[in-house]
Amino acid sequence: MSAEKKQKIPRQPMPEQEALVRARNFDEVPFGYSPETAMLEASRCLQCKKPKCIEGCPVNVKIPEFIALIAEGDFSGAARKLKETNALPAVCGRVCPQESQCEAKCVVGKKGEPVAIGRLERFAADYERNQGEVSKPQMASPTGKKVAIVGSGPAGLTCAGDLVKLGHEVTVFEALHKTGGVLVYGIPEFRLPKAIVQAEVDYLQSLGVKVVVDYVVGMLDTVDELLEKFDAVFVGTGAGLPMFMNIPGENLNGVYSANEYLTRSNLMKAYLFPEYDTPIVKGKKVAVFGGGNVAMDSSRTALRLGAEKSYIVYRRSRVEMPARDEEIHHAEQEGVELVLLANPLSIVGNDSGWVSGVECIRMELGEPDESGRRRPVPIEGSEFILEVDMVVVAIGNGPNPLVPNTTPGLELTRWGNIQADEESGQTSRKGVFAGGDIVTGAATVIMAMGAGKKAAVAMHEYLTD
Helix, strand or coil, X not given: CCHHHHHHCCCCCCCECCHHXXXXXXXXXXXXXXXXXXXXXXXXXXXXXXXXXXXXXXXXXXXXXXXXXXXXXXXXXXXHHHHCCCCCHHHHHHHCCHHHXXXXXXXXXXXXXXXXXXXXXXXXXXXXXXXXXXXXCCCCCCCCCEEEEECCCHHHHHHHXXXXXXXXXXXXXXXXXXXXXXXXXXXXXXXXXXXXXXXXXXXXXXXXXXXXXXXXXXXXXXXXXXXXXXXXXXXXXXXCEECCCCCCCCCCECEXXXXXXXXXXXXXXXXXXXXXXXXXXCCCEEEEECCCHHHHHHHHHHHHCCCCEEEXXXXXXXXXXXXXXXXXXXXXXXXXXXXXXXXXXXXXXXXXXXXXXXXXXXXXXXEECCCCCEEEXXXXXXXXXXXXXXXXXXCCEECCCHHHHCCCCCCECCCCCEXXXXXXXXXXXXXXXXXXXXXXXCCCHHHHHHHHHHHHHHHHXXXXX
């Protein structure tokens, strides 16, 4: 098919649950491509000789190659090609911001809509899993070296997967009772089903990765104690320290950090109601502070837990929201109300100490700040009360302080993140590497995976030197 004909094929939509139906269940929103649709979408790829899309991928997936295999109908081959560089393709196909990474560089997108790289990645990974055809890559001979991975989020799992393939003995230590880090406690079931994450972890375990859960490094063992048993340590403990606004009323009953709110829902199985009647707070009118993906996840979770009203209070306009367009679109479809250009001043309580409302002030946008977004400025005398009985604060997270505070000589940034080389993940301590949100601050899943991948290369060099 000529390039001209390919460019006339429209980008294929992905079927999904009807908005008002899905707003009351935790089932995954999109259904995924059928084989026929996937092949049609894959045929849109121009197979560029110098593909820019790979430059946009933090883990350097061989994008044109796996898409060509889908176009030919070799779906299992496409999955194998993905796994050459990406340890978690079914996860990335669901939660990566492809629109600002690989798809943003797609040549097809210059004249029309880019190839749906993320949807095709999801299709190939799901096909392989559903067919039970999960293949294992070629493994290197054992090196006799032992590596400890602290944290089983995207950075830790990626690092573990790459190192075990290189012949090292890898053990992952996870503080919680489920493996996956933010993938299981932070991202809701309707966006990333737990079974998908578990399947990816099972795959890594089948390669030889050992997983130890309920193990809090920094309390049960320090990094120094791990170094007595292991040849190297990778720290991928993430950004799990919630931030608050420090406004009056944040200590009222019914105020939650997004971390706590989503973790309660995700790890206490509220998403399986009524099979699990989890004792989780269910607000009737819920206000979520923030405009990122975590705010969208929280507001959409509130609806699914029975909220009559779910508001997002954000101090800028919709254009400046850092959340993915798809997430904002899905939230609005489901009935989440955006209260834009509004900033919370205080949380109001009743005589019993429970939330009864939020006092906000209207904002207008002034000159751009250092982030390039226009700075919100309060409009004097525009205060108003939003009547709610629950508040979720989703304005960002800080680095998990446990490992940094128990590892002498580990250099930190002024924000408390671990100081690590961007290309290698090497920290100030010999044999200790780090990557993901604990280094960069809260970022995307794929950026954390990219850091885990780079660290694995550097750790392999360190271990075999």
